[in-house]
Amino acid sequence: MDDLYREVIIEHYKNPDHRGRLDPHDISFEDENPLCGDHIRIDLRVDEDGKITDVAFDGHGCAISQSSADLLLDSVLGKTVDEVKKLTKADVLDLLGIELGPVRLKCALLPLKILKAGVYGLGEASDSLVEDE
């Protein structure tokens, strides 16, 4: 448990690389975790080849959800939309480098849920987007 607030998580929480909004953007999606009030919006710019060229997130929430958003966006920069569709829960946990209980897992996975709902062009984000196959 003491590892939960690893330096990398605190660092990305306090000084995120990708906080802000993109205007104009090609993809934008927002959602919240009603449990703790975490709210995140993700904006993406995508070029003609489907490659992600610009990323930004905005919102508020706990260190886990906010650092997860920052780390996740960092990792998808330069990837294609199709590659993003294949991202899983395990990828996010690898980025964070921590193990989480069921409650905090929802915080960690909120950014991926939003990102995938965005690239799939869904009307609503669903937990099934980040569940194990």
Add this chain to the structure above:
Amino acid sequence: MSEMYKVENKLGAIRADFPILSREVRPGVPLIYMDSAATSQKPEAVIEAMNRYYRWTNANIHRGVHALAEEATAMYESARERIARFIGAGKAREVVFTRNTTESINLVAYTWARKFLSKGDLIVLSEMEHHSNLVPWQILAAEKELRLEFIHVTDEGEFDQESYQGLLEQHPKLVSITHVSNVLGTINPVKEMIVQAHTVGARVLIDGAQSVPHMPVNVKELDADFLAFSAHKMLGPTGIGALWAREETLEAMPPFLGGGEMIKRVYLRTFTPNEIPHKFEAGTPAIAEAMGFGAAIDYLNEIGMDTVAAYESDLVKYGMEALGQVKGLRILGPAADRRCALMAFTMEGAHPHDVAQILDMDGIAVRAGHHCAMPLHDRYNIPASTRASLYLYNTRAEIDQLVISLGKVNKLFN
């Protein structure tokens, strides 16, 4: 002070009555439980009462004539009588067993209000209500085109009495408000507010979920029309709560859920309802839980609610001063002398969820989030808060540890 002395003296014994308080959360980390506003811990006597029912008396109530059924029925009804006495109710049949406070409020919405309120009628609620005293009225208001208005809450966390007076001038049919806020801790002046509501002909429902466990509450002195509360927040089990209303009010209300026990006679196409309170208790109820509820009442009576209130009042004064020393910490709600023993707070630079997680590392159980009061958090423009809620088994030493652990939060985030 003599009351204080009584509990302080008995404290060691009180803590030993709660088996869970001696456990460690993780090896070497003892539990410091500060989440009693969500649910309280249970003394051995409550656990044992339920155990005894299942081991010795288990039978369905009210219909059997065999020995076990007679015993179980007598014990179930005895619990009801002790609960009635505990809240100063005139008669045991004025106490309806429900699942919890939420169901008690829903019962009033779906039976009394659905029958007696009609299009355009006004229900007065407040900005500090728990979702359980908002959503049932929202559902009913949509169905019957009722109006909902809300008593404002001041920056200090108290009802804005001026806004209440303004709403009373519009002649509401019902005022439904909380006695103690589960976020601000505010003890609301409901007695005066009930007098004022009655002057304009409104009925009053008091949400007693956070008051009945912590202070003497007497329905006759309050002169309320409905009182809703839960067993599990007052040392009893989950799954059982109560609704109190005067005999004549309950008589006038239609039944709630349909089924067995709530009927006197059933025909293929019609039925005649049972007498109160059974009219509102369809199906096999939470029998073991009623035994536990009764045992919780006995336990609290043994200590005395005046003693509980005095001890908690001292504890929260100490807690407010101690938390006031933590850098960047802001407590929601009024001063110590106007609140119950719960403190919700925000910390600069740290999200409540992270605060709660770091406290958990030291075995401290607090709650983080909106505490089922989203509109109240909107009112103060904060997404969430961390809440330490205390009860008669908490100590000053535990508050000292809380302060030390909050220091760790500051070290990590600031």
